[in-house]
Amino acid sequence: xxxxxxxxxxxxxxxxxxxxxxxxxxxxxxxxxxxxxxxxxxxxxxxxxxxxxxxxxxxxxxxxxxxxxxxxxxxxxxxxxxxxxxxxxxxxxxxxxxxxxxxxxxxxxxxxxxxxxxxxxxxxxxxxxxxxxxxxxxxxxxxxxxxxxxxxxxxxxxxxxxxxxxxxxxxxxxxxxxxxxxxxxxxxxxxxxxxxxxxxxxxxxxxxxxxxxxxxxxxxxxxxxxxxxxxxxxxxxxxxxxxxxxxxxxxxxxxxxxxxxxxxxxxxxxxxxxxxxxxxxxxxxxxxxxxxxxxxxxxxxxxx
Amino acid sequence: xxxxxxxxxxxxxxxxxxxxxxxxxxxxxxxxxxxxxxxxxxxxxxxxxxxxxxxxxxxxxxxxxxxxxxxxxxxxxxxxxxxxxxxxxxxxxxxxxxxxxxxxxxxxxxxxxxxxxxxxxxxxxxxxxxxxxxxxxxxxxxxxxxxxxxxxxxxxxxxxxxxxxxxxxxxxxxxxxxxxxxxxxxxxxxxxxxxxxxxxxxxxxxxxxxxxxxxxxxxxxxxxxxxxxxxxxxxxxxxxxxxxxxxx
Numbered sequence: 001x002x003x004x005x006x007x008x009x010x011x012x013x014x015x016x017x018x019x020x021x022x023x024x025x026x027x028x029x030x031x032x033x034x035x036x037x038x039x040x041x042x043x044x045x046x047x048x049x050x051x052x053x054x055x056x057x058x059x060x061x062x063x064x065x066x067x068x069x070x071x072x073x074x075x076x077x078x079x080x081x082x083x084x085x086x087x088x089x090x091x092x093x094x095x096x097x098x099x100x101x102x103x104x105x106x107x108x109x110x111x112x113x114x115x116x117x118x119x120x121x122x123x124x125x126x127x128x129x130x131x132x133x134x135x136x137x138x139x140x141x142x143x144x145x146x147x148x149x150x151x152x153x154x155x156x157x158x159x160x161x162x163x164x165x166x167x168x169x170x171x172x173x174x175x176x177x178x179x180x181x182x183x184x185x186x187x188x189x190x191x192x193x194x195x196x197x198x199x200x201x202x203x204x205x206x207x208x209x210x211x212x213x214x215x216x217x218x219x220x221x222x223x224x225x226x227x228x229x230x231x232x233x234x235x236x237x238x239x240x241x242x243x244x245x246x247x248x249x250x251x252x253x254x255x256x257x258x259x260x261x262x263x264x265x266x267x268x269x270x271x272x273x274x275x276x277x278x279x280x281x282x283x284x285x286x287x288x289x290x291x292x293x294x295x296x297x298x299x300x301x302x303x304x
Numbered sequence: 305x306x307x308x309x310x311x312x313x314x315x316x317x318x319x320x321x322x323x324x325x326x327x328x329x330x331x332x333x334x335x336x337x338x339x340x341x342x343x344x345x346x347x348x349x350x351x352x353x354x355x356x357x358x359x360x361x362x363x364x365x366x367x368x369x370x371x372x373x374x375x376x377x378x379x380x381x382x383x384x385x386x387x388x389x390x391x392x393x394x395x396x397x398x399x400x401x402x403x404x405x406x407x408x409x410x411x412x413x414x415x416x417x418x419x420x421x422x423x424x425x426x427x428x429x430x431x432x433x434x435x436x437x438x439x440x441x442x443x444x445x446x447x448x449x450x451x452x453x454x455x456x457x458x459x460x461x462x463x464x465x466x467x468x469x470x471x472x473x474x475x476x477x478x479x480x481x482x483x484x485x486x487x488x489x490x491x492x493x494x495x496x497x498x499x500x501x502x503x504x505x506x507x508x509x510x511x512x513x514x515x516x517x518x519x520x521x522x523x524x525x526x527x528x529x530x531x532x533x534x535x536x537x538x539x540x541x542x543x544x545x546x547x548x549x550x551x552x
Contacts, residue, residue: 039473040444040471040472040473040474040476041444042443042444043473137345137346138346139345139346164470165467165470165499166499167345168537168540168541168544169544169547170345193470195474196537208473237506238485238489241482254475255478255502257501257505257535258505295474298473298474299474299475302473302474
């Protein structure tokens with residue numbers, strides 16, 4: 001059964017609807033899936049999530065969450081989804097414990113009743129349960145917000161950029177928590193601007209300027225990248241990048257960590273490229289075959 | 305030689321009551337270098353950066369920025385540096401040209417300088433057609449590039465970039481780094497923090513802060529070798545996991 005069905009969903013803002021935030025998007029998410037919406041700021045991720053959580057009305061198209069229509073049956077959806085917005089939106093002047101109790105009460109349940117679901121996350125902040133939410137560190141706020149979004153045992157969980165601005169260690173920990181929740185059978189939709197988090201999802205949708213560029217498993221998406229990518233490095237990386245982009249056999253070259261990823265045109269010759277780069281004065285040259293990543297795919301789709 | 309160092313610190317420390325945010329850090333930054341300043345949230349990066357920018361007095365230790373002392377010459381420091389953070393310092397309700405003019409004026413540049421350099425800059429950024437549009441109407445990536453250009457408009461010796469590329473698309477992120485390379489090539493020292501570990505690879509040298517200390521500082525290649533790691537991401541995780549501060 002599909003947990004989320006999105007069909008030609010659109011949303012525009014402005015007096016003349018001139019700002020098109022979401023443009024005829026369609027995709028489906030299966031029950032129990034961890035689905036990532038990957039895209040930069042301004043791609044339309046938040047507008048999409050707000051429509052799916054019934055906080056914003058679509059202009060056109062339709063969508064259903066757990067079998068309920070986001071417009072007609074919005075009240076049902078609000079009972080069964082959890083939503084963690086990108087901006088911290090708990091009560092800053094209530095304590096950790098009070099926030100959690102408040103959200104449980106609103107949904108007619110108790111913390112005790114669903115404690116097993118949040119236990120792994122909540123124990124980490126329980127030592128600070130009398131502290132005001134506004135006085136927590138970023139990492140602890142995030143854990144409290146997740147606990148509050150889960151306390152009514154939602155069937156679908158929407159997390160809007162939970163890891164933005166968070167350091168690499170806390171990001172890793174957060175994804176571990178999501179893996180645990182997935183094992184409890186909760187469908188999770190998570191948005192992120194970090195391309196390297198794509199690999200942690202079952203399936204992903206790449207989003208840019210209101211459109212979904214591609215949907216699939218991370219392997220399907222990178223598998224659709226047909227051109228050869230060479231990883232190239234030398235003693236002068238900035239000059240090397242200019243030299244690569246000036247070469248006729250190179251489709252595109254861009255920095256990628258230690259190497260420059262160099263997308264080659266068909267029928268290229270590695271030796272010719274090496275000679276060309278040496279002639280240009282590059283030393284300590286390394287040229288090796290490289291597998292495309294989701295970020296490579298994203299950039300290729302963006303430029304099409 | 306000390307004259308080749310644009311930043312020097314010696315046992316630089318900042319305490320807030322009984323909490324030591326920055327704990328005796330000693331390092332130097334070469335002139336014209338791209339220096340990556342990494343650390344987990346709460347490791348003390350922002351506090352250290354505020355001291356280096358002359359915005360916060362150290363509790364103890366020494367530091368010089370462009371030859372100026374962080375205790376006594378903070379105004380000279382502010383004139384010698386540029387600063388850009390993820391929350392841009394641009395005025396959304398001013399045009400592109402007005403923003404540039406405003407920053408040039410703040411740093412006491414002459415009208416002739418501002419006029420000439422504005423034209424050059426608009427051409428460099430390919431923003432000639434947008435010069436008289438409000439900054440608020442520009443796409444995020446353009447704002448970011450403009451914010452960087454404005455931060456180095458007064459030709460500072462050092463520019464501090466605090467997570468400059470957060471949230472932008474991968475193509476724009478790389479265009480932004482090209483601007484950084486170009487600035488460094490003209491001799492401007494770049495001091496940059498980021499959460500993208502692939503960007504750590506683009507720096508000449510990288511320092512990693514853990515619990516207020518600098519636990520590692522070297523070129524990306526040397527750090528990966530030392531920590532027996534394939535990527536800077538692994539190096540970072542190995543170090544940051546040792547942190548004992550709960551506030552992360």
